[in-house]
Amino acid sequence: MSDEIFDVVQIGYGPVGQALAAMLGQRGHNVAVFERHSSLYALPRAGHFDHEIMRIFQSVGCAEQIEEDVFPATKYQWRNGKGETLITFDWDQVGVSGWMSDYLMFQPYLENALHHAVQQYPTVSVNHGWEAVEITTHADHVSLELRQYMVDAQGRQQATGETKTVKGRYLVGADGANSFVRQHLNLPWTDLGFNESWVVLDLKQKGPVHYEFDNGQICDPKRPLCLFQLGKSHRRFEYMVMPGEDRETLLRPEHAWETIRPWMAPDDADLIRQIIYTFKSGLASQWSKDRVFLVGDAAHLMPPFLGQGMCSGVRDAKNLAWKLDLVLKDKADAALLETYQQERSPHVKEIIDLAVQVGKISCMVDPEAAEARDQAFRDGAVPPPPPFPILRDGLIDHSAEAHSVTGELGPQGQVRHLGKEGRCDDVLGLGWQLISNFDVDELLSDGSRELLQLLETRVIRPIPVVDEPNVADAVVDIDGTYFRYFSANNVSAILVRPDFYVFGGVQDKADIDALILRLRDGFSKRND
Known part of the structure; x- marks a missing residue:
């Protein structure tokens, strides 16, 4: 050894x-x-x-290589067995992280x-x-x-x-x-109750294939099914194992081709995998x-x-x-x-619960229950999905003054600095970021400066393009991401962690030193 x-x-x-x-x-x-x-x-x-x-x-450092094959998804639809659209998720937008909302990949x-x-x-x-x-x-x-x-x-x-x-x-x-x-x-492990078996088919396309309905769920009680692209050259179909079905039959290639016949045939793609997965939930x-x-x-x-x-x-x-x-x-x-x-545990638990809830909607095989579900969607009686989870515990600002952006993902925009242009992390570097629309330097105490230095914090003050000629060494907010973020959230400075979650923010610039000292106290409490 x-x-x-x-x-x-x-x-x-x-x-x-x-x-x-x-x-x-x-x-x-x-x-x-x-x-x-x-x-x-x-x-x-x-x-x-x-x-x-x-x-x-x-x-x-691998986003560019990943981009070569991934497919930026624009929408994801849920349809019923009659072809009616139940819900559409609009993914055709840039997320707060500076990338397209969603990607499909191989x-x-x-x-x-x-x-x-x-x-x-x-x-x-x-x-x-x-x-x-x-x-x-x-x-x-x-x-x-x-x-x-x-x-x-x-x-x-x-x-x-x-x-x-x-x-x-x-x-x-x-x-x-x-x-x-x-x-x-x-x-210890907690079983969270979801347990459904689905056939998973992965296919490599022999050429370009496009459908009117490309990515989504078909909530048909006769056989729930989903289809989506796996990057630019592969596709996946998943369909539920129905009660009483013989697994050996389900794993025969001819059964797979018959099931996906409305979309693909052997002339369109090679079947590279056919397997039964049991989808589970646990924590x-x-x-x-x-x-x-x-x-x-x-x-x-x-x-x-x-x-x-x-x-x-x-x-x-x-x-x-x-x-x-x-x-x-x-x-x-x-x-x-x-x-x-x-x-991490409460954050992922919220996602698991939502995935289970959505899965139960998709996996309805009772025709009457499925019709009641469809009618609820037609009537607008189904509430919209909840906001994506944020951090609610741990090393974030828990004070009475905590801003509403606390625990949310921080923004990344396109910037220009010292002749270099691109996404902020690439131009200015990774780690802790103190982003503000004012000059923080004169407002910081020695204790705050020491902590920011210890954490190798990037202090960033993005300015509008129109002000660029008047500011030396400016960080220019090329696409207005930071201006829009500050305005939409009524915030003037945010302290962002290395995992891109916001420790806390302030509306009044006079409160910035107190915010940083609360971070110092957060570290100190865990050292006691």
Whole structure:
């Protein structure tokens, strides 16, 4: 066993694990990743991500490569068995994160881009073909025992007999729904009640294919079905396993082609996967133990009807990464890590509950219940979906003066600075951001300055294009994103965390110092 102690040892290298490894490597941490599969997984699972996740991909330098194949979705419709539109989700807009609202993707291409990003960071090592078998926690580190596997000529994994033990100051389980880490540490799990089996078909198009109804759900009680693009060259169909159906029959290619005959035929595409998935919902009630943390499907599961499973895992990774960074660099006490579950668990629980609710609407197979549902939509009796969840706990402004933008995603606009033009994170850098429409410098106390310096905060004062000739070293708000944000939210300054969530904001510039000192107090309370 080597005496080297990595900053982080990570189990699992799907997109959530890749994102976490890239973020930690970007900050210079020594990370050892172990993945039981012998290579990147060649088939898709997730098919959607949103503007927030694209900004996270941007932050690790792979957004441009991902853009090459993703399809920016403009709308997502729900129709009934008669072809009537029940509801339309308008996605044809730029999100607050500075990217299009929603994207459809072919996951292997996404993983290739993330893997390429990870490879840019020399402090990250990725080890395929190693399976975790034992975790031992110590006062100042975690030991992980692993067993090596190789793929034989028949494509089966065979143990080589080689083992190794590695150490890390922290260990992260990004090892999926059947998480070894969660089970080995006996971390409790709550089943949230959704359990429905669907056939999933993935197809590679032989040429361009377009339909009037391209992306959405068909809520037909005879057989609920959904279809959507997987990037620019693949498609997916999913349809419910109906009561009494024979699974062997459902997995025959001829059954698949018959089911999707209104849209595709073998001349249009190759069927690259046909499988039955059981969609479930669940949540770990404990996301960490000692120096070990769970992220992604290891911590939560949801049915796919909102396309937020992978997204939620990437949010976990971003949240945990910036906190581990501060702790590993001794800029914050380890107690900061307690806010990880405190923030992420209620956020993802709201999304799971909504996905389950939506799934139940889609999965109605009783004709009378489905007709009542349809009539409710026709009558306008179905309330609109709730706003997307925000952070409500953890390291945010909890004072009586807290602004309404607290816990929401902060904005990213197009800016120009010192001859460089682009999205703000690319032009000015990542990390904490203090964004204001006034000069904050003369209003800050020594305590606030020290904290902003410790956190390597970017102090940003975007100005309108018309004022550019009059301000040296200006940060120019090219597309007016920040002006519109300040005006729409009646706010004059916001303090944005490295995961792009707003710690807090102020309307009156005289309150900016007090806001920053409340952040300092938030750190201090966790150090006591």
